[in-house]
Amino acid sequence: MPGYEFWSDAERKEVNDVLETGILMRYGFDGPRKGIWKSKELEEAICQTFGSKHAQLVSSGTAALTTAMGALGIGYGDEVILPSFTFVASFEAVLSVGAVPVFVDVDDTLTLNPEAVRNAITSKTKCVMPVHMCGSMADLDALLSICKEHNLVLLEDACQSIGGTYKGKKLGTIGDAGTFSFDFVKTITCAEGGAVMTNRDDVYISSDGYSDHGHDHRGVDRGADLHPFIGYNFRISELHAAVGLAQIKKLDTFLSLQKKNHAALKNILSAIPEISFRRIPDEAGDSCTFLSWFLPTEEATRAVIAEMKAQNILAGNFYWYDNNWHYIRKWDHLKNSVTLNALHPDLKAAVIHHAAKDFSVSDAIMGRCISTAIGLLWTDEQLKAKGEHMANVIRKVLSAEKQMA
Numbered sequence: 001m002p003g004y005e006f007w008s009d010a011e012r013k014e015v016n017d018v019l020e021t022g023i024l025m026r027y028g029f030d031g032p033r034k035g036i037w038k039s040k041e042l043e044e045a046i047c048q049t050f051g052s053k054h055a056q057l058v059s060s061g062t063a064a065l066t067t068a069m070g071a072l073g074i075g076y077g078d079e080v081i082l083p084s085f086t087f088v089a090s091f092e093a094v095l096s097v098g099a100v101p102v103f104v105d106v107d108d109t110l111t112l113n114p115e116a117v118r119n120a121i122t123s124k125t126k127c128v129m130p131v132h133m134c135g136s137m138a139d140l141d142a143l144l145s146i147c148k149e150h151n152l153v154l155l156e157d158a159c160q161s162i163g164g165t166y167k168g169k170k171l172g173t174i175g176d177a178g179t180f181s182f183d184f185v186k187t188i189t190c191a192e193g194g195a196v197m198t199n200r201d202d203v204y205i206s207s208d209g210y211s212d213h214g215h216d217h218r219g220v221d222r223g224a225d226l227h228p229f230i231g232y233n234f235r236i237s238e239l240h241a242a243v244g245l246a247q248i249k250k251l252d253t254f255l256s257l258q259k260k261n262h263a264a265l266k267n268i269l270s271a272i273p274e275i276s277f278r279r280i281p282d283e284a285g286d287s288c289t290f291l292s293w294f295l296p297t298e299e300a301t302r303a304v305i306a307e308m309k310a311q312n313i314l315a316g317n318f319y320w321y322d323n324n325w326h327y328i329r330k331w332d333h334l335k336n337s338v339t340l341n342a343l344h345p346d347l348k349a350a351v352i353h354h355a356a357k358d359f360s361v362s363d364a365i366m367g368r369c370i371s372t373a374i375g376l377l378w379t380d381e382q383l384k385a386k387g388e389h390m391a392n393v394i395r396k397v398l399s400a401e402k403q404m405a
């Protein structure tokens with residue numbers, strides 16, 4: 001999955017360019033920076049690589065989501081529909097702009113169930129936020145048509161699916177805006193970083209200002225910039241952007257290795273008839289960071305996880321259902337709306353209401369799902385050994401279950 005597996009002289013060279021001048025900030029200092037503009041260069045590379053009209057780099061994927069929401073005008077009184085299976089950052093961003101996160105069930109794509117989205121729409125709904133989890137995409141045609149019908153904005157959280165596509169278009173460039181994360185474990189890393197992508201000029205201009213204290217960036221003197229609205233500091237540094245610039249040049253290599261290793265592992269597990277795989281709305285567009293698969297029951301899935309642990313091959317296999325970060329079942333801080341600063345009482349009540357709903361439809365899917373992270377550095381032999389070891393564990397558990405029945 002992650003680009004950190006390929007740390008090399010290329011990243012060191014880009015970082016050194018910045019260390020030579022000592023201009024670590026992305027704006028200003030035009031003379032002393034001697035033509036080194038890593039953040040600008042990376043933004044241009046993002047536009048080129050992903051076919052987005054605009055890209056705004058920021059300090060994290062969470063900051064990218066917050067910036068996009070600000071730029072899309074999402075705030076007080078608005079509801080944002082998002083999936084029960086996502087990373088906590090998705091709802092943190094919704095709360096940070098004062099909007100209400102409305103969670104709905106996922107289906108066997110591990111992303112938003114379009115019917116559940118439809119059922120959750122109210123007069124307050126402003127935005128649908130699909131999260132392209134674990135390398136692969138939501139059913140974007142269905143979601144786009146819902147958004148069109150109800151006049152909603154579509155914000156893609158593509159933080160985990162850099163390089164994935166849907167019907168030929170890059171994930172993150174299809175909605176009104178889309179976001180990437182470049183944190184340390186993402187497909188491309190900057191150590192920390194993120195991007196807002198958009199084809200809308202208004203959303204880009206707002207993102208650019210919002211992420212830098214509202215500066216309009218019209219002049220050459222930062223002190224003389226106007227501030228048409230209030231912003232924050234979500235700036236990326238030149239050192240971080242430099243790392244990303246080296247990494248983005250390797251994206252094709254990362255993706256082709258992921259696809260190759262993913263196909264080989266899937267082939268091995270396919271020999272077990274009880275295993276089914278995540279439904280992918282556009283198979284060709286899977287970025288293949290993970291192979292996500294299902295067992296027939298939650299009991300069998302738990303038994304496989306326990307046996308993997310016993311045989312010391314659990315590393316890289318994720319049972320999200322029990323995980324504190326990615327699935328709503330364990331988000332007690334959200335369900336109780338525990339915040340350090342007081343929320344408006346109406347918002348607090350709405351957060352608790354929407355987080356405490358019934359997610360048994362999602363439970364029935366997530367309780368049977370295991371995602372295996374795809375390594376970039378696996379040799380063919382290692383991959384085969386790993387796959388067969390996994391398959392043996394699964395067969396052992398399934399046959400023990402049959403004997404019990």
Ligand SMILES: *Cc1c(COP(=O)(O)O)cnc(C)c1O
Pocket residue numbers: 060061062063086087089090131133157159160181182183193194
């Ligand atoms: C990683 C991630 C984020 C947040 O990114 P950070 O850069 O870690 O803030 C948001 N959404 C999803 C789905 C992620 O996986």
